[in-house]
Amino acid sequence: MAVYELxxxxxxxxxxxxxxxxxxxxxxxxxxxxxxxxxxxxxxxxIVPPMLNWFILDANFAGNSKADCGGGGxxxxxIREKLKLFIYGFxxxxxxxxxxxxxxxxxLSIVLIALERTPRKLKVALILLLxxxxxxxxxxxxxxxxxxxxxxxxxxxxTLVISFVGIVASFPIGLLLALGRQSKLPIIKTMSVFYIxxxxxxxxxxxxxxxxxxxxxxxxxxxxxxxxxxxxxGITLFQAAYVAENIRGGLQAIAKGQYxxxxxxxxxxxxxxxxxxxxxxxxxxxxNLVGSxxxxxxxxxxxxxxxxxxxLSTVTLASTDRDWLGMSTEGFVFVAIIYWILNFGMSRYSKxxxxxxxxxNRN
Amino acid sequence: xxxxxxxxKVRGILYQLVTVVxxxxxxxxxxxxxxxxxxxxxxxxxxxxxxxxxxxxxxxTPITFGHGSTNWDVFKVGLANTLIVSIYGILLxxxxxxxxxxxxxxxxxxxxxxxxxxxxxFRNIPILLQILFWYNxxxxxxxxxxxxxxxxxxxxxxxxxxxxxxxxFENGGWVIGVGVLLAVFxxxxxxxxxxxxxxxxxxxxxxxxxxxxxxxxxxxxxxxxAGKPVHFDYPALKGFNFRGGKTFTPEFLALLFALSTYTAAYVAEAIRSGIxxxxxxxxxxxxxxxxxxxxxxxxxxxxQAIRISIxxxxxxxxxxxxxxxxxxAIGFPELVTVFAGTSLxxxxxxxxxxxxxxxxxxxxxxxxxxxxxxxxxxxxxxER
Numbered sequence: 121m122a123v124y125e126l127x128x129x130x131x132x133x134x135x136x137x138x139x140x141x142x143x144x145x146x147x148x149x150x151x152x153x154x155x156x157x158x159x160x161x162x163x164x165x166x167i168v169p170p171m172l173n174w175f176i177l178d179a180n181f182a183g184n185s186k187a188d189c190g191g192g193g194x195x196x197x198x199i200r201e202k203l204k205l206f207i208y209g210f211x212x213x214x215x216x217x218x219x220x221x222x223x224x225x226x227x228l229s230i231v232l233i234a235l236e237r238t239p240r241k242l243k244v245a246l247i248l249l250l251x252x253x254x255x256x257x258x259x260x261x262x263x264x265x266x267x268x269x270x271x272x273x274x275x276x277x278x279t280l281v282i283s284f285v286g287i288v289a290s291f292p293i294g295l296l297l298a299l300g301r302q303s304k305l306p307i308i309k310t311m312s313v314f315y316i317x318x319x320x321x322x323x324x325x326x327x328x329x330x331x332x333x334x335x336x337x338x339x340x341x342x343x344x345x346x347x348x349x350x351x352x353x354g355i356t357l358f359q360a361a362y363v364a365e366n367i368r369g370g371l372q373a374i375a376k377g378q379y380x381x382x383x384x385x386x387x388x389x390x391x392x393x394x395x396x397x398x399x400x401x402x403x404x405x406x407x408n409l410v411g412s413x414x415x416x417x418x419x420x421x422x423x424x425x426x427x428x429x430x431x432l433s434t435v436t437l438a439s440t441d442r443d444w445l446g447m448s449t450e451g452f453v454f455v456a457i458i459y460w461i462l463n464f465g466m467s468r469y470s471k472x473x474x475x476x477x478x479x480x481n482r483n
Numbered sequence: 484x485x486x487x488x489x490x491x492k493v494r495g496i497l498y499q500l501v502t503v504v505x506x507x508x509x510x511x512x513x514x515x516x517x518x519x520x521x522x523x524x525x526x527x528x529x530x531x532x533x534x535x536x537x538x539x540x541x542x543x544t545p546i547t548f549g550h551g552s553t554n555w556d557v558f559k560v561g562l563a564n565t566l567i568v569s570i571y572g573i574l575l576x577x578x579x580x581x582x583x584x585x586x587x588x589x590x591x592x593x594x595x596x597x598x599x600x601x602x603x604x605f606r607n608i609p610i611l612l613q614i615l616f617w618y619n620x621x622x623x624x625x626x627x628x629x630x631x632x633x634x635x636x637x638x639x640x641x642x643x644x645x646x647x648x649x650x651x652f653e654n655g656g657w658v659i660g661v662g663v664l665l666a667v668f669x670x671x672x673x674x675x676x677x678x679x680x681x682x683x684x685x686x687x688x689x690x691x692x693x694x695x696x697x698x699x700x701x702x703x704x705x706x707x708x709a710g711k712p713v714h715f716d717y718p719a720l721k722g723f724n725f726r727g728g729k730t731f732t733p734e735f736l737a738l739l740f741a742l743s744t745y746t747a748a749y750v751a752e753a754i755r756s757g758i759x760x761x762x763x764x765x766x767x768x769x770x771x772x773x774x775x776x777x778x779x780x781x782x783x784x785x786x787q788a789i790r791i792s793i794x795x796x797x798x799x800x801x802x803x804x805x806x807x808x809x810x811x812a813i814g815f816p817e818l819v820t821v822f823a824g825t826s827l828x829x830x831x832x833x834x835x836x837x838x839x840x841x842x843x844x845x846x847x848x849x850x851x852x853x854x855x856x857x858x859x860x861x862x863x864x865x866e867r
Contacts, residue, residue, distance in 0.1 A: 146592040153591050160593045307499040311506070321848035322841045323805040329823055330841070333833040337520045338513045418609035425611075425811050432612055439619075448619045456608045456616075463607035 186444055198447040199454050202438045206454070209274010209429050215266065219277050222257045226250065226284065234469070251288060254281070270348040274429035276458065278348075282355060282420045282430065287413050289356040294363025299393065301364065302371050312364070319361035324419050328354045332426045351423045355416070362412045370405030371397065403477050410470035414463050421459075431455055517834065532830045533558070539825055541816045543732060557826050561818035562843060568738055568817060569804045575743035576803060580750025580796075587755045598751065605748040611809050613745055618737035618813045625733075628724055637717050639725055645736055646718035649729040655712040662705030669701065670694035734815035738807065746803045750796050757792030758784060790862045794855055801851045805844060818843065 134140060147157045178193025181200075189195035199206070208219050229246045232238050258281070261267040273281065300312030319327070331354030336345065345353075374397055382392035402409075424433040435451035438444065521528050533555040541548055545563045548556055587598035605613070623642070626632065631641035639646040652659070677688035706713065718728030731739075761784050769779035808819040823840045827833055 146590065149590065156591050156594050160597055305495050305499050308502055318845065321845040323808040323844060325808045325811060325819055326823060326837060326841050326844060330837045333827065334837050337517045337834060340516050341520060341523060421609040421611045432609070436615065452612060452616045452620060455612055459609055459612065460607045464603065
């Protein structure tokens with residue numbers, strides 16, 4: 121009996137495997153494609169080398185004044201010399217440890233909250249405690265800490281404070297508005313819809329103007345908010361409407377049967393929401409919520425227009441310094457990189473969260 | 484009595500009653516304080532200020548604005564500038580967004596990753612920073628008037644802005660307008676005819692090339708019939724600046740470029756997600772029916788993708804209009820800058836001015852959402 125043995129399979133021809141095939145299929149599949157490849161390579165050639173030169177190769181890192189910067193490259197000396205201003209604003213130099221401690225505590229809490237293993241009670245405690253501790257640390261006035269006026273807060277510190285307060289304070293309001301909009305009670309529903317659509321229909325800057333010039337008129341004489349608090353009120357009112365819409369999206373994704381099951385169990389409205397609906401709805405809403413938090417982080421830069429010194433604002437201020445004229449490019453690029461890292465990080469985290477939370481049981 | 488409280492309906496009414504009472508009390512409290520504060524600070528109230536002279540000048544006035552102009556004129560100039568920059572911005576955004584969106588979907592690895600890089604960079608940097616960057620870095624790097632970049636001796640770019648030739652219509656210029664109108668109507672008729680032909684006979688008709696030809700040829704024909712009633716006013720260097728032609732100021736350009744490059748990243752994403760959302764089976768079915776790739780794109784994929792892409796794109800247009808208010812940072816005289824800024828500072832009537840400004844944006848938003856709803860209704864899958 122003859123035994124047939126299979127010959128070993130031949131490898132595909134060289135032109136169809138490995139890097140060569142990849143290049144052929146992805147870059148050179150047709151004349152048009154070849155044209156575009158060449159065009160984009162030319163574009164890269166025009167953009168990348170000059171940028172690299174400006175950023176690193178021709179850039180100046182050493183020295184401590186504008187005179188030390190020469191050549192066509194960036195003057196990173198400017199950033200290094202002004203870094204304190206960009207990070208802390210006008211926070212008194214002797215008290216910087218308080219700002220550092222606050223930012224450290226904030227970072228630690230965010231990591232703890234993001235970790236899955238952290239017990240839920242600890243997470244809630246962190247979210248509730250962090251604002252109080254941060255405020256005491258930054259503002260002072262008690263426990264022997266000297267008082268630091270909010271007008272001295274600035275730079276990245278202020279940007280983070282505004283974003284954090286905006287996120288935390290807008291969440292409960294947004295949640296109530298979302299529930300209100302989905303409510304069966306007509307007056308509450310109308311009021312919620314009206315608020316949400318009003319806020320979403322106007323630019324943030326008009327709300328900030330309102331908070332800074334109209335709000336003081338609303339309260340009795342003598343009640344004087346400081347500028348930062350006014351901006352925070354404006355931003356929170358704004359963000360709440362967007363949070364509400366995100367949560368509403370989550371609520372609408374929950375099957376009707378879940379509500380019915382909740383009532384069939386005899387749960388009251390609030391228990392039904394707390395135990396059955398919201399845990400599912402918020403899970404669905406998380407990617408969009410993170411998206412609107414990213415938008416909020418970017419929007420905090422608008423406080424510049426009402427005269428607060430956030431990160432962007434301190435940089436524009438520094439570039440009008442007479443000793444450092446002509447440094448606005450470096451300043452803007454620096455701010456852009458910081459924002460970009462923060463936002464890109466958040467959006468990546470949200471993507472991974474989306475995959476993790478996708479239990480796929482919403483039907 | 485207690486059992487009445489357990490009744491869901493009764494409780495609902497009670498809740499709402501409490502809310503309304505609290506809300507009214509809140510309004511009364513605010514109202515009273517406001518009245519008192521306005522009186523105490525000696526601010527005028529009411530809308531009379533709209534008819535008083537503004538007392539300041541505006542750099543860019545698309546509608547007449549002069550010495551005796553009122554605050555109401557300020558409002559109109561501001562709104563006009565907002566609308567002008569928004570319209571230009573939407574046009575530019577659409578073109579840029581389409582190019583980047585298509586590039587993002589390209590099979591060419593380099594191109595699609597270049598587009599992805601563009602989207603990730605522009606989306607993750609605050610728009611205000613981008614506006615400032617265009618204004619303080621890019622446009623400030625332009626040469627002085629004497630050393631302007633010049634193209635064909637008719638287009639000039641320098642620190643003072645962009646100078647373009649401006650068409651001037653003489654007697655009979657309206658004929659060209661008629662030509663354009665006819666061409667648009669012709670395009671509409673052609674697309675109707677093509678759709679009918681496709682449905683009745685299953686034959687395709689080259690809509691795009693025919694309508695494009697109409698759009699070019701008809702106005703051109705009108706131009707010659709009317710005896711060339713158009714000539715161009717070229718910008719020319721006179722004294723310290725260019726005169727004549729159409730001028731775009733650096734403020735306008737910075738705002739326009741920043742808004743369009745920023746929003747284009749979102750439009751590109753909307754286009755990509757729209758096309759990717761079309762079920763893979765649809766493309767497979769199309770090729771199983773023997774449709775060529777272009778045919779499958781045109782007849783199967785795009786009609787479904789548009790339905791998904793257009794609503795977010797329209798929302799982005801609205802965002803662009805709202806973001807144009809950030810011009811306040813560079814002093815382009817749009818609604819927020821001149822009306823909610825300068826007029827407010829001059830008159831001090833914060834309450835009225837902020838209310839008018841917000842209401843205006845609200846109306847624009849409502850208008851856009853009406854368009855969106857109309858579109859969604861039109862595009863809804865018609866069940867047969």
